[in-house]
Amino acid sequence: MRRLKRAFVRLSSSGLVLAALVASGCQEAPSYAVRWRISPRLGEEQPQTPAPQDEEMTNPSVCARSGVSQVEVWVFDELDRLADQFVRPCFPERFRRSGGAVRGATLPPGDYTVLVAGTRANGRAWGPCLGEDCDGGSVQSYLAAAIEADQPLCVDDECNVGLDTCDCDRFTVEADRLARLPDFVLGAPPDCEDGIDGDQDGLVDGLDPGCQLGASESTPVLNPEIALSLSVLSGNPNADCKSLRLGTLAIAIDDEPLDRILCNVGVTRFSTPLSVGEHQLSVTGLDGTGEEATVEKVSDFIVNDRGVIEPEQLEVDFADVDMLEPIDALVNFQLQLQVPQSNDTTTCLDERVGAVDFRVRLLDIGGEPIVPAPQSAIGRLDGSSVSCSVEGGLTLAAASISTLDPQRWGAYLLEFEAFGADGQLCWTNADDPTPLAPQETVGVVARPVEQLPAGCFSE
Numbered sequence: 001m002r003r004l005k006r007a008f009v010r011l012s013s014s015g016l017v018l019a020a021l022v023a024s025g026c027q028e029a030p031s032y033a034v035r036w037r038i039s040p041r042l043g044e045e046q047p048q049t050p051a052p053q054d055e056e057m058t059n060p061s062v063c064a065r066s067g068v069s070q071v072e073v074w075v076f077d078e079l080d081r082l083a084d085q086f087v088r089p090c091f092p093e094r095f096r097r098s099g100g101a102v103r104g105a106t107l108p109p110g111d112y113t114v115l116v117a118g119t120r121a122n123g124r125a126w127g128p129c130l131g132e133d134c135d136g137g138s139v140q141s142y143l144a145a146a147i148e149a150d151q152p153l154c155v156d157d158e159c160n161v162g163l164d165t166c167d168c169d170r171f172t173v174e175a176d177r178l179a180r181l182p183d184f185v186l187g188a189p190p191d192c193e194d195g196i197d198g199d200q201d202g203l204v205d206g207l208d209p210g211c212q213l214g215a216s217e218s219t220p221v222l223n224p225e226i227a228l229s230l231s232v233l234s235g236n237p238n239a240d241c242k243s244l245r246l247g248t249l250a251i252a253i254d255d256e257p258l259d260r261i262l263c264n265v266g267v268t269r270f271s272t273p274l275s276v277g278e279h280q281l282s283v284t285g286l287d288g289t290g291e292e293a294t295v296e297k298v299s300d301f302i303v304n305d306r307g308v309i310e311p312e313q314l315e316v317d318f319a320d321v322d323m324l325e326p327i328d329a330l331v332n333f334q335l336q337l338q339v340p341q342s343n344d345t346t347t348c349l350d351e352r353v354g355a356v357d358f359r360v361r362l363l364d365i366g367g368e369p370i371v372p373a374p375q376s377a378i379g380r381l382d383g384s385s386v387s388c389s390v391e392g393g394l395t396l397a398a399a400s401i402s403t404l405d406p407q408r409w410g411a412y413l414l415e416f417e418a419f420g421a422d423g424q425l426c427w428t429n430a431d432d433p434t435p436l437a438p439q440e441t442v443g444v445v446a447r448p449v450e451q452l453p454a455g456c457f458s459e
């Protein structure tokens, strides 16, 4: 804060010096003369040969078309003290004459830096927010901030003070000589802040959807369909939003929130107005009370000029590590045997089933056994031998078998095998163990082995 004050004092006290100089120097020849022009806006299609009034700005229409109303000239000496300053209309009458220039004050010999900056009619310049002021401060406020930060004001003949419509140069004053400086070229103000209906659709700047959704009034705005492909627990086919206790999804595009949508595994489609170009979708899972339950997942995409998004589907997965709270839930499953030569399933209670020895083993996502294996209603899930009927009247054919204690998810796979009386393998899913899901009872189906041994199954 002290530095800021000092910078203003420096600006204002040198302003006093300036007044003295101008008063005593009115008889003397001016030390320098400047002329400026407004450059065409970047990225716009330009005619091959610019009109003569654009080339050298000999006509006020250039100012009217660009939205620049006034131009301020600021001159600093080698110690960044203000040496001269004045404001002119964007198009001074002298500019009608080719090469005509605006003259500055008489300055003591030495080296100087001159900045030329365009402003709106109200004196506000174009540039990034200054602190909390985002309406464009005065040129002086940008200069004071740069001086406060000890920034050089002009680097490689480019303004280094944050102003958009600005050009600068260094020059040397010699006694009794007029330095006619090379023309200054001011970049056109941003087209969404120039007060002009650039694409002539009747909507100016922030009222134009091109500015609301893109970077320019002329940005095409389309209504693309977005296909969000949601999966959970690293694409676990047996898990859904309920498994993670997710009710809805908070959706935003480029940080602008859209309506919430129901959380459903699979593809959800919705449309929203978007500009052609790059965007980012962000998705956060919410629990039943609307509280955030997951981290935010993001997916980049492009809207092409046909209004189609690329990639075609935006894939989002909520894995266990994306949950704000770890998932602790019982492991639930139902054990089934696929009937040979059929798509039907049955259970160990079926009289046709000759298998007598059943083994159930809980694995991690890499297929390694969980150690120690959790205890369940049918015994430890460690692959030890179990018969169809278990003590206490329980059977392996129960509609839902669960662990006795909640487990921390991750991902769990269940391996289920059935052996005949002679120890021969009859049914197995060991080559593709079934992924389980929290809050779900997942059917785990063991398939008959090829060339089913006699005794496994009798019609």
Ligand SMILES: [Ca+2]
Residues within 6 Å of the ligand: 190, 191, 192, 193, 194, 195, 196, 197, 198, 204, 205, 217
């Ligand atoms: Ca505009």
Ligand SMILES: [Ca+2]
Residues within 6 Å of the ligand: 197, 198, 199, 200, 201, 202, 203, 204, 205, 208, 217
């Ligand atoms: Ca417009």
